[in-house]
Amino acid sequence: MLKIAIIVGSTRPGRKAEAVARWVHSIASKRTDAQYEVVDIAQFNLPLLDEPVPPSMHKYSKPHTKAWAERIAPFDGFVFVTPEYNHGTSAALKNALDYLYVEWNNKAAGFVAYGSAGGTRAVEQLRLVMAELQIADVRAQVALSLFTDFENFSAFKPAAHQEKALGTMLDQLVAWSHAMRALRTRAADLQKLAA
Numbered sequence: 001m002l003k004i005a006i007i008v009g010s011t012r013p014g015r016k017a018e019a020v021a022r023w024v025h026s027i028a029s030k031r032t033d034a035q036y037e038v039v040d041i042a043q044f045n046l047p048l049l050d051e052p053v054p055p056s057m058h059k060y061s062k063p064h065t066k067a068w069a070e071r072i073a074p075f076d077g078f079v080f081v082t083p084e085y086n087h088g089t090s091a092a093l094k095n096a097l098d099y100l101y102v103e104w105n106n107k108a109a110g111f112v113a114y115g116s117a118g119g120t121r122a123v124e125q126l127r128l129v130m131a132e133l134q135i136a137d138v139r140a141q142v143a144l145s146l147f148t149d150f151e152n153f154s155a156f157k158p159a160a161h162q163e164k165a166l167g168t169m170l171d172q173l174v175a176w177s178h179a180m181r182a183l184r185t186r187a188a189d190l191q192k193l194a195a
């Protein structure tokens, strides 16, 4: 069974990210194509990156890094639930991404974003980051509007069409997560042959 994490991309008190992630989980859980779990970066209390060695060297030294790596490693794909802060993603999500490397590599991702313009600028920025982390990001995305998907810019009340948009994104994410899992297996087999 594929494992897909729904990453809560804001750590702000009073954040909207939690309600959005719960909505993604409630719809995704009705599907039978993967196991979906909410992963809240706030629970890991990650300081601003404090590892002395670049994460791509995979020499994690801090307990919080090891705990975060252990949580992320088993997943085949990710739904990043992201706010838009100053036309980018949140510093908390970027920091959490920066902490790891191999745990992200050759996996797939889709985005659920929110903001005055559907969080689209945050997603465009994240797509550049995905390339460097070797994460294959799917085209379909969910763009939630602060004007029409949140009552009084606060209570989350997604418009009916957003559920369909989420379904399309998850269809693509599941397909690509399978493809990337096959790629990881093949890469591991080739490594064994070379050893």
Ligand SMILES: Cc1cc2nc3c(=O)[nH]c(=O)nc-3n(C[C@H](O)[C@H](O)[C@H](O)COP(=O)(O)O)c2cc1C
Binding pocket: 010, 011, 012, 014, 015, 016, 017, 018, 083, 084, 085, 086, 087, 088, 114, 115, 116, 117, 118, 119, 146
């Ligand atoms: C520091 C900061 C910068 C923001 N910049 C933008 C922005 O550039 N575009 C936008 O659409 N909304 C912006 N907003 C509004 C957020 O989309 C809105 O506050 C949202 O609820 C933040 O997500 P969160 O509640 O999950 O943290 C900004 C909010 C904050 C706190």
